[in-house]
Amino acid sequence: MKILCGVKRVEDPDQKIKVNPDGSWIALDGINYKPNPYDEIAVEEALRLKEAHGSGEVVVVSIGGEESVTEMRHAMAMGADRGILVKVSERVDSDAAARLLAKVVEREKPDLVILGRQAVDSDQGQTGQLLAEYLGWGQATFAAKFESLESEEEKAKKPGLQVQDGKVRVIREIDGGLEVLDVELPAVVTTELRLNHPRYASLPGIMKAKKKPVEELTPADLGVDVTPKVKIRKLSSPPERKAGIKVPDVATLVEKLRNEAKVI
C-alpha cells in the first residue's frame, strides 16, 4: 500500500502574530515554524496503515521553499520513507496547491492520499477537496475515530482508517455526530484532530531521516501554472478586546444584557 501525505511548513500558531503595517502579510521576523499539526496526524495515520499492512511506502510532499525540507525531515523522522519538495518561491493558493499535488499523484500513483483538513496558517481548508475533484477520486474529509484518544485502541496505535477490499472506511466527524463512509480506492482523505495522537520523532528516527531521499520538483516540471486565482487584498488584526466591567448585582447585569448588549 502506497500512501502520499502532504506536509506543510506553517508559522507556529503558539506565538504572537503581528500583521505588517501595510497589511500585505504577517511580520515574519523571528517567527518559528513547524509542520502543520493536521499533517502530522496524516503522517501518523499513514504510518499506522503501513504498519498494520506489514508493508508499503509513505511518501511526504511539501509545496514551499527549500526550508520546507525541515518539516519533511520531521515526518521522515517519524517514519515516512521519502520526500518530494515542489519548490515554489511565492505562496501558492489552495487551487494551485491542489493542481500541483494532482500532478505529483499522477507520477506517484499512490493508493491513498491523506492530507490535513486545513493548514493552520491561513485556514483555507480546500486543498483536499480540490485535489479529489481534479483527480476525479472519491474523498472523505474530517476523518476521526470512534474511540476516544485516551482509549486502549489509540494507545495500541491502531489506525482509525480501515482499508479493505479496495475501499477505505472513514469515520467522519460531522455536526452533532459521526458518519461512516466507504470510499473506493484510490481516494483522498483529510484528517480531523480526533483521529490520532501523532508519535514523537525518536532520536534514531532523526538520524535515519537525514539519509532518506528528497526529490525536488518545480511547477514547470509538473506543467502547472501557479499564478494565483485568489488574491489577498489586506490582512488586519482583530480589534483589541475592551476590558470587562464588574457589575454590583444580578439586576444590573440583566439590565445591561438587555439594554446595552441587547442579547436578551
Next chain:
Amino acid sequence: MNFELTEEQIALRDAARKFAREVIAPVAAKYDRTGEFPYEVISKGFELGLMNLTVPAEYGGLGLSKVDQVLVVEELAAGCVGIATSMGANDLALLPILIGGTPEQKERFVRPFTEKLRFASFCLTEPGAGSDAAGLSTTAVRDGDHYVLNGTKMWITNGGVAEQYTVFATVDKARGHKGITCFVVEGRPEGLGVGKPEDKLGQRASNTVQLTFDNVRVPVENRIGEEGDGWRIAMATLDQSRPMTAAFAVGVGRAAMEHAIAYAKERKQFGQPIANFQAIQFMLADMATELHAARLLTLEAAWLTDAGKRSTLVSSHAKRFAADTAMKVCTDAVQIFGGYGYSKEYPVEKLFRDAKLIQIYEGTSQIQRLVIARELLRG
C-alpha cells in the same frame, strides 16, 4: 569559529524539548512529592532513544557526539533535572567501560543497555571518601580467577534499580590512588546489599542508595583495564561527564528563568506588572547572561571532548560555573515569585531544591575550583 547548530542538532534538541515539555514536566511535581522512581516516563524516553546517548553505533548506540548530548540533556533537565539525572546515569556508569574496556567487555557490558531499558550505576563515593575519592577503602582481593570485594558505597544514583554496577575499589590501599581498580559487578550477586532510597532535599525522582559489598565475588574478566588503572579511568570519566552535569544545571536554571519571566509579566504590584521594575529586570538580565555563558562553557567542554583534546580545565569551568549559576538563578527566581516562590503550589521552590545538588555531585564546586587552580598552577 562557528556557533551554528546543524539541522540535525536542532531536530535532536527539539525532539528532546517536546518530550520534556509534554511528557516530563507535567509529572515532575508528582514524582518530586512522592519520591517514586519515574519508571514510566523513563521508559518512554528510552523508547525514543533519549538514553545512552553517546554509546557508539558499533555497540548498538546512537553514537551522538558530546555536543549533541549536552543539547539533548539541557532540554530533559529543563523538564525535570531529577528525572534527567536518572536518565543520564547510564551514560556515566558505562563511560569507564567505554574508556578502559576491551571490545569484548564493551560488547558484554554496554550493548545490552541499548537493547532494553536497564540501569547501571557509577560507584565511586564512600562514606569516608567523597571529595577525597582517592581515599576510598573498598577492597578487592584476588582469589583465583575472581576478585572479592568488601566495603560500602554511598550516594549511588539508580543503585536501587540498577542491574550493573561500575565499582572502584583498591587492590592495595598502601599504593594510594595507584591501587584503585575498576570492576563491573553484574546483577545482584550474593553479598551485595542495597540500602533504602535516601530521602533527599531535591531531585527526588532520582533514586539514590547506599550499597554494601560483603565478599562479593567478581570474575577477573570483569576488571576494566589493569590493576591500578582505576583512578585514571575514573578521572577520564569525570572529565567527559562533567559537561553533561553542566547541561543539567543550564536546564534547571533555564526552567527557573522562564518561570520567572512569565510570572514577572503577570504579577501586578503598585498598579503594574513587577516586570516594569528595574530591580526585577536586572535579575532577569543577569539570569539570561549567566545562563548563556554557562551554556557556552558547556558546549566548549563537550566540543573539546569530541575533538579528542584534554578537557579537564574547561570541563571543570563548565561544571562549576553552570552549577553555581543554576543555584543563583533559582534563588532569584524564588525571590521574583516572592511569597509564592516559597510555596509548593508554585514550581520554583522545587527547582531551587533540585539545583542545589548540582553544586555537590560529580565533584563539589569547591573541588572544581581545586581542579581549576591545579591546572593553572601546573608545571
